[in-house]
Amino acid sequence: MYRYDSYDQRLVDERVAQFRDQTQRYLAGELSEDEFRPLRLQNGLYIQRHAPMLRVAIPYGHLSAPQMRMLAHVARKYDRGYGHFSTRQNIQYNWPTLESIPDILADLATVEMHAIQTSGNCIRNITTDQFAGVAPDEVIDPRPLAEIIRQWSTFHPEFALLPRKFKIAVSGSLQDRAVVQMHDIGLEFFRDDAGRIAARVWAGGGLGRTPILGTMIREHLEWQHLLTYCEAILRVYNRHGRRDNAYKARIKILLKALGAEEFSRQVEAEWVHLKDNPNTITQAEFDRVAAFFEPPAYRTLPAHDAGFDTALASDPGFAAWVRRCVHGHRQPGYRAVTLSLKSNDIAPGDATDAQMDAVAELSERYSFGEIRVSHEQNLILADVELGQLHALWQAAREHGLATPNIGLLTDIICCPGGDFCSLANAKSIPIAQAIQQTFDDLDYLHDIGELELNISGCMNACGHHHVGHIGILGVDKDGSEWYQITIGGKQGSDASLGTVIGPSFAADEVPGVITRLIEVYVRDRHADERFIDTVRRLGVAPFKEHVYGKRADKEAAGV
Amino acid sequence: MSEASTHRIIADGAIVADGWTLMALPQVEEAVRKQAGKVVLFRLTGEQTHTPEQLAALQVPAGRVLVPLAVWRLQKDALAARVAAGEIGICVDTHEMVEDLVESCADINAFPVIAVRFERFADGRGYSIATLLRTRYGFRGQLRAVGDVLRDQLFLMKRCGFNAFDVRADRDIEVALAGLRDFTEPYQGAVDEPQPVWRRHARG
Ligand code: SF4
Numbered sequence: 001m002y003r004y005d006s007y008d009q010r011l012v013d014e015r016v017a018q019f020r021d022q023t024q025r026y027l028a029g030e031l032s033e034d035e036f037r038p039l040r041l042q043n044g045l046y047i048q049r050h051a052p053m054l055r056v057a058i059p060y061g062h063l064s065a066p067q068m069r070m071l072a073h074v075a076r077k078y079d080r081g082y083g084h085f086s087t088r089q090n091i092q093y094n095w096p097t098l099e100s101i102p103d104i105l106a107d108l109a110t111v112e113m114h115a116i117q118t119s120g121n122c123i124r125n126i127t128t129d130q131f132a133g134v135a136p137d138e139v140i141d142p143r144p145l146a147e148i149i150r151q152w153s154t155f156h157p158e159f160a161l162l163p164r165k166f167k168i169a170v171s172g173s174l175q176d177r178a179v180v181q182m183h184d185i186g187l188e189f190f191r192d193d194a195g196r197i198a199a200r201v202w203a204g205g206g207l208g209r210t211p212i213l214g215t216m217i218r219e220h221l222e223w224q225h226l227l228t229y230c231e232a233i234l235r236v237y238n239r240h241g242r243r244d245n246a247y248k249a250r251i252k253i254l255l256k257a258l259g260a261e262e263f264s265r266q267v268e269a270e271w272v273h274l275k276d277n278p279n280t281i282t283q284a285e286f287d288r289v290a291a292f293f294e295p296p297a298y299r300t301l302p303a304h305d306a307g308f309d310t311a312l313a314s315d316p317g318f319a320a321w322v323r324r325c326v327h328g329h330r331q332p333g334y335r336a337v338t339l340s341l342k343s344n345d346i347a348p349g350d351a352t353d354a355q356m357d358a359v360a361e362l363s364e365r366y367s368f369g370e371i372r373v374s375h376e377q378n379l380i381l382a383d384v385e386l387g388q389l390h391a392l393w394q395a396a397r398e399h400g401l402a403t404p405n406i407g408l409l410t411d412i413i414c415c416p417g418g419d420f421c422s423l424a425n426a427k428s429i430p431i432a433q434a435i436q437q438t439f440d441d442l443d444y445l446h447d448i449g450e451l452e453l454n455i456s457g458c459m460n461a462c463g464h465h466h467v468g469h470i471g472i473l474g475v476d477k478d479g480s481e482w483y484q485i486t487i488g489g490k491q492g493s494d495a496s497l498g499t500v501i502g503p504s505f506a507a508d509e510v511p512g513v514i515t516r517l518i519e520v521y522v523r524d525r526h527a528d529e530r531f532i533d534t535v536r537r538l539g540v541a542p543f544k545e546h547v548y549g550k551r552a553d554k555e556a557a558g559v
Numbered sequence: 560m561s562e563a564s565t566h567r568i569i570a571d572g573a574i575v576a577d578g579w580t581l582m583a584l585p586q587v588e589e590a591v592r593k594q595a596g597k598v599v600l601f602r603l604t605g606e607q608t609h610t611p612e613q614l615a616a617l618q619v620p621a622g623r624v625l626v627p628l629a630v631w632r633l634q635k636d637a638l639a640a641r642v643a644a645g646e647i648g649i650c651v652d653t654h655e656m657v658e659d660l661v662e663s664c665a666d667i668n669a670f671p672v673i674a675v676r677f678e679r680f681a682d683g684r685g686y687s688i689a690t691l692l693r694t695r696y697g698f699r700g701q702l703r704a705v706g707d708v709l710r711d712q713l714f715l716m717k718r719c720g721f722n723a724f725d726v727r728a729d730r731d732i733e734v735a736l737a738g739l740r741d742f743t744e745p746y747q748g749a750v751d752e753p754q755p756v757w758r759r760h761a762r763g
Contacts, residue, residue, distance in 0.1 A: 005763055007744050007756050014742050019684050022711060031711075038681055039711055121683075151746040151756075157691050157718035158749065161683030227747075243601035245594035273695055278748040278758055285757040 001370055002147045002292045012109045015116060019043050020102035023388045027099070033489035038161065042122055044090075044115030045101055046422075053420065054093045054101060055118040056108060060128040060146045060170075061089035061373040065360040070373055072110045072356035078104050083356070085341060085349045088167075089127050089373045090118055116154055118211035121162045123153035123234075127169045130374035131179040133293060134336050134382045136328045140172030140189035140197055144290040145226060148281060152227045159234045163241035166234070167206070179375070179491045181205045181214040182467065183252065184251045185233060187226065198221040203263070204255035211497050212252045217264040223286070227279040231273035236263070236431055260333045261434045296368040296383055297418045305386040307368025321393050321404040321444065333386050337367075339379040339396055340403040340411065347429040348414040349377030358399040366392050375464075376413055376452075378406065388559055409451045409518075410436045413464055413479060417457030417474060418481065424457035426474025426481035431510050433457055438511040448518055451531045452491070467491040469532040470517060471498045472510065483510050487517065487543055488535045496536075499546050513547055520546045567732055568600060569713075569724040570701065572739060574732055575654055577725070579672060581625045581705060584609060585617070602654035625650040625674045625705075632663045648672030650705065653684040657691050667698050675721070677706040684720040693750045711740035713738035720750035 004012070019039075026036040040046075044055035056071070063071075071091055075083045079093045086092055096104060108114055117124055126146045133141050149168060153159070159166070171178035172189035186202035199221045205214025208341025221229055232544070237251045240258075255263045278541050314317050327336040339359060342348050359379055363371045366388050367381035374380055379401075384392055396402040405411045412435065415421065417428025432455055439445055454468030458475075465471030471486040483505050486498030505513055518531075520543050525534045535543070568577045587608055592599040602608070607629070615633045619626055625648040631638070631667075637746050641647045649672050651660055661667060673692060675685045685704070692698040703723035713724055717739055726735045748755045756762065 007746075007760065007762060010744060011742060011746070018741050035680070035709060035711070121681075154746055155742065156747055156749075157714075157715040157745075158686045159683065160715050161681050161686070161712075165684075235687055235690075238683055240604055242603070243682065243684075244592070244599045244603055246597065247595050278753045279755055281756070285762075288757070288763055 001064060002059075002143075002289065008151075009112070012114045012116075013113070015043075015114060016102065016105045016109050018090045019105060023098065025103055028269070033084075038120055041120035042117055042160070043101070044118035045098075047120060051095050052098050052101065054096050054104060054115060054418075055086070056091050056093070056113060056344065056371050057118045057125050058090050058113075059150050060126055060132070060143060061130055061375075062143070063371045063373065064111075065364045065369040065371070067111045067113055068356050068360040068363070070108060070113065072353040072360070074104055074107060075353040075356065077107075082346075082350050082352045084347070084416060085351065085373050085377050085379070087349075087375050087377060087415070087462060088118075088125055088362045089130075090125055091373070092416065094416070115451070119165075119167075121164050122160050123156060123162075123166045123168065123419065126150050126153070126184075127167070127178060128527045129171050129173055130380050130384065131177065131327065131336055132172070133295070134329050134331070134334075135173050135175075135177075136330050137174040138172055138330065139174065139191055141290075141293055142170040142187075142189055143173040143293045144286060145187075145189070145197075145223060146170045147289050147292070148285065149226065149230070152230075153202050154550070158231075159238060162234070163240055163243045164246065164251075166237075166251070168230070174493075176493045179464075179467070179495070181495050182207060182491070183214065183462070184237075185230060186214050189223075192220060192222075192433060199223065199226065201229065201233075204252040204260075204266075206250050206252045207464060207466050208250065209247050209459040209461075210250075210252065211461070211466040211498070212256065213495055214252075215255060217260065217267060224281045225275060227281060228274040228277055229267075229271055231274050231279065235270055236266045240266075279465050290323055292398055295331070296370075298331050298334065298383070299385070301331075301385065301387075303332045305333065308386045308389060311390040315390075317404075318390055318393055320446065321402055322389065323446075324404040324406045324408065325402070326389060327394050329383070331383070335384050335386060335389060336390060337381045337384050338374070338406045339401040340406055341378050341401070342405055342411045342436070343403045344399050344410075344433070344440060345400070346513070347416075347419075348412045348432050351379070355401060358395075359401065362392060362395055365395075376406075376411065378411070390490075404442065405445060407450045408445050409439050409448055409514075410445060411452070411469065412436065413452070415455040415456050415463035417455070417463075421457055421462075423460060424474060425459075425476040426457055427464060427485065427507070428455040428457040428472075428474060431472060431483065431507060434507075434511045435514055438515060448522070449530055453514070454489075464491070466497045467495060469530075469535070470500065470514065475504055477504070481507060483507065485510075485513060485517075487540060488532065490532055501540055503549055516547045518542055567737075568703070569726065569732060569736055570628045570703075571722055572736075574736060581650060581674065581676075581725075582617075582619060582627060582630070584627050584630070597722055600679060602652070602678070603648050604654050604684065605656055606654050619647075624648070625672060625703075628652070628655050628660055628663075632659065635663060642669050645671055646699075648674060651678050651688060652676050653682045653688065655688075657688045657696070659737055661685040661696050663690065667692070668700060670698075670700055672701045672703055672723075673698060673745070674705045674725075676748040677704060677708060680707040680709050680712055686715065688719055689716070689719040690750055708735075710735040710738035712739040718745065718749040718751050737748065 009256035169183040201218040202214035372380040418424035467489040489498030705725040
């Protein structure tokens with residue numbers, strides 16, 4: 001993975017000093033609330049319900065073991081012994097004090113970490129596929145270019161105060177796991193007819209109040225021009241994006257208002273002036289960065305391992321875990337492993353300091369000392385030998401990290417919601433936990449099969465509810481908490497946005513509603529059909545009927 | 560001594576006395592606008608705040624004056640001699656179009672100073688205006704940030720081509736000066752240093 005040189009380190013160190021000074025001036029009353037807000041936000045610091053919330057950047061979700069140990073240390077020393085991995089491949093701490101933030105940032109800087117641009121109206125953390133570099137369907141490893149974009153966007157002077165937040169995702173595989181169409185800019189790398197690396201450029205995607213999938217504004221952009229082309233897009237947006245209404249300030253609204261064609265025309269017209277400027281990426285710089293992402297020192301292994309086959313045949317618990325948590329790998333004899341952060345007894349995406357230390361240890365023992373964070377809020381060990389999977393499983397189980405539910409209904413994507421977030425309409429964590437408890441029968445869960453259930457505590461959609469096969473959104477009705485349910489959303493190359501099934505529900509009704517949605521699916525599914533496919537085939541009507549029909553009956557019966 | 564000569568700004572990295580007067584537009588009665596329940600803080604790009612009649616009637620004061628772009632566009636013929644004498648600069652608001660300035664004059668370098676006025680520091684449009692003036696339109700004179708100009712944005716402003724800063728009156732200009740030195744080696748090329756770090760140095 002990427003390692004800092006003296007230039008990277010110096011920027012981060014200078015940032016720590018700058019923010020220490022800003023915090024002191026704020027505490028001394030020399031900076032007003034309004035003046036401090038964008039400064040602290042660009043350092044990932046929110047003022048939350050209970051305490052400040054600090055969001056630490058994990059660029060494109062990659063961590064080394066020492067970095068993971070530092071995250072555990074921060075959780076222990078400055079927080080309440082845990083952290084929350086977010087859908088943006090970052091980590092959030094909910095209980096630090098404002099006064100301690102400069103010290104936390106100084107500690108993080110010792111392991112090449114920071115909180116730069118994890119919030120605020122600027123270019124946010126670049127995200128990508130959690131299986132980058134190891135996925136069998138990968139065409140281009142997106143990480144070198146993600147790192148180059150990260151550096152370019154860090155403290156970009158022209159784009160530090162945009163109309164609204166700005167998210168860039170990159171992907172280089174056949175199956176899009178980085179949800180590029182859900183981002184302000186999505187870059188989908190491919191190899192063109194001449195064998196060169198090029199990108200399809202998507203713009204104007206985003207969830208939130210007005211969910212829209214991105215539009216392809218350029219079919220072919222050679223990699224050298226990525227930064228200057230992004231500059232062109234951002235300049236058009238910075239100048240013309242709406243600043244009069246925060247809900248209409250994302251680039252997606254500008255793109256829609258102008259029309260995709262006119263928007264692309266403006267971007268192209270801007271780019272004419274920027275193309276080939278010194279930010280054009282050189283082969284030498286690409287090679288320098290790409291060298292950090294060379295494959296690790298894999299052993300030459302056969303495609304099969306007898307010990308693994310035996311364990312698989314004799315140990316059903318292990319087999320269930322392998323089925324859900326072990327993924328294909330481009331190197332023979334290796335697998336990628338997801339460590340589930342979705343067990344019943346902890347909020348989705350949360351990990352304790354002890355778990356973080358354990359993952360660091362496991363990564364060193366089994367996976368070259370590297371860890372990844374997925375936007376589904378789980379942790380990944382990307383390079384595990386087939387013959388060591390059983391030992392890893394046993395060790396992971398001891399730390400509550402081996403729930404065999406990846407991709408299943410209880411692998412819930414969930415934002416912090418009303419328990420922590422001051423923007424929330426409703427709590428989301430208790431809803432996730434109630435659903436996890438309702439569906440705790442593993443056999444039933446496996447029978448239901450692949451199902452993505454996403455929960456957001458408000459319109460801001462941090463839990464990506466629109467693209468959940470089942471989406472749950474917290475809404476506020478006369479000051480009480482209600483939940484609106486959508487079905488039929490999907491991420492990936494054939495992404496779609498979910499449809500609302502009808503009036504919203506009280507918290508205690510939600511697990512029952514999910515049960516009834518599943519009942520329709522189990523009743524009406526064709527062989528091998530996933531929940532999402534059944535919804536796509538049948539539409540919302542039968543689901544709606546079963547959910548509300550039951551409710552109407554109950555009401556009629558006076559229950 | 561006149562007030563203008565005691566007014567201090569940061570120019571080219573030092574604190575200096577300033578000899579320019581910033582011509583203000585008259586206050587307009589504006590209803591508080593709300594969008595989605597929140598007060599609208601920023602003007603829309605291209606929005607007009609004064610009628611042509613109001614602007615044409617304004618008297619540009621004597622001496623070296625930073626004239627609001629909207630006034631300049633209506634009174635430029637009358638100001639031609641003063642431009643030739645080097646006593647006219649222009650002040651562009653962040654919501655105004657820099658293209659309107661460029662189209663309104665034969666040579667942008669006829670102005671010794673162009674100011675960009677930040678009604679609110681959080682309005683990043685001013686950074687694109689500055690960048691365009693320097694890179695696309697070849698402005699070589701003094702590019703000055705005025706209005707809500709604060710220490711914590713100075714480094715960004717400098718990188719976008721500003722070389723003068725009229726720091727908000729209630730802030731210590733000496734303290735603000737340090738803001739120009741927040742970072743030593745930025746990553747990306749921008750106006751003040753067009754080369755990205757990997758072209759400036761052998762890395763690794
Ligand atoms: S979706 Fe809403 S409630 Fe949930 S974390 Fe985001 S802003 Fe907070």
